[in-house]
Amino acid sequence: MNTIIWLIIVAVMLIIEIFTMGLTTIWFSLGAVVAAIASGLEAPIWLQIVLFSVVSVIVMILVRPFAVKVINKERIKTNIEEIVGEKAVVIEEIDNEKEKGMVRFRGVEWMARSVDGSILAVDEIVTIDTVSGVKLIVRK
Numbered sequence: 001m002n003t004i005i006w007l008i009i010v011a012v013m014l015i016i017e018i019f020t021m022g023l024t025t026i027w028f029s030l031g032a033v034v035a036a037i038a039s040g041l042e043a044p045i046w047l048q049i050v051l052f053s054v055v056s057v058i059v060m061i062l063v064r065p066f067a068v069k070v071i072n073k074e075r076i077k078t079n080i081e082e083i084v085g086e087k088a089v090v091i092e093e094i095d096n097e098k099e100k101g102m103v104r105f106r107g108v109e110w111m112a113r114s115v116d117g118s119i120l121a122v123d124e125i126v127t128i129d130t131v132s133g134v135k136l137i138v139r140k
Contacts, residue, residue, distance in 0.1 A: 031056030
């Protein structure tokens with residue numbers, strides 16, 4: 001009977017993984033397969049649970065980083081993260097309440113907002129804190 005329960009857990013985890021595609025439950029399905037085998041060999045329930053837990057965690061720790069790398073292989077890298085911390089010049093006053101503001105960064109004009117809501121004047125040098133869509137979020 002326990003073997004059937006473990007196989008149901010395998011099926012449920014695989015179905016969840018198919019719908020999420022986030023490498024979140026596949027590890028538990030592998031642990032459940034090992035527990036089902038142990039159940040088939042008439043291992044005690046405590047050993048089945050321990051095997052399920054240990055195998056799930058070990059497989060997740062050892063295989064997940066490699067699997068994520070393979071899955072994200074086709075992700076187009078834009079290097080937008082590398083501009084965080086860089087300096088830009090305010091070319092239009094930044095005022096979050098009026099939803100206006102522009103900065104020039106490497107010769108390109110970007111819409112900008114201040115990270116803390118403060119008003120930043122023209123010609124101020126600001127630091128890029130984050131990128132939100134097509135806007136730079138900056139701080140003084």
